[in-house]
Amino acid sequence: MSQSTVHYRAAAPEQPTGPPVVYATASCQWRGCRHDCFGYWHRDDRRFPDQFRLLLGHARPASDRGRRRRSGSSFTTRDFPDPDRDVRAAVTACLVAGLLVAGDWSGPTSGALLGLALTVLPLVLLTGSVVHEGIPIRTAAAHAGDWVIKLTVIGAVTGMFI
Known part of the structure; x- marks a missing residue:
């Protein structure tokens, strides 16, 4: 699914000491998916170990990037939130x-109705991904569903304050 890079905490650059820290640094590689969903939309019990199913078991936006680090035997998210997602x-x-x-x-x-109407824009972009880049229809449909929910909720919450 993803490649890992091993870094050592070292006192001197020549000799690594301490336990290795593993970072997963690749995006989703499921059947040509080029998004950073880390396989959330493509879960298959045969392909993902229990740690990934627990980590990805909650709803995550498809664009939510972030490095995962290994601590002990379980995977945890990084300690600070992703500022890109908040800005978007x-x-x-x-x-x-x-x-x-x-x-x-x-x-x-x-x-909420305005947010629902604005989902036309991501749907057009995802249609272009399917037609021109060969993204599977199931993957695009999952990402489109994510955008429908996200824009409808953002529209409803914003409308409460207007």
């Missing part, structure tokens, strides 16, 4: 808020 969500919320104000709409229902 804030930009999306500002876009939805601006469109709600420009359209003179208010309330979570209006925000």
Whole structure:
């Protein structure tokens, strides 16, 4: 699934000491998937050990990047949140808020409907991925579902404050 790089904490550069720290640094490689979903949308009990199924068992956005590090026998996420994901969500919320104000709409229902209407943009991009890049339809459908949920929820939450 992914390649690992081993780094040693060393007192001198010539001689490694201490336990190795393993970082998984590759994105999803499932049947040509080029997204950073780490196999969440392609789980198969025969391919993923229990640690990965537990790690990926909760809903994760397809664009959620992050290195995994091995601590003991279990995999854990890094200690700090991914700032890229937060910035993208804030930009999306500002876009939805601006469109709600420009359209003179208010309330979570209006925000959710606007978010649902805005899912046309990711659907067009994912259709291009299927047609021109050969991404499997199941993978694109899973990512499209993720965008539908994400934009609808962001629209509803933003609409509550407008």
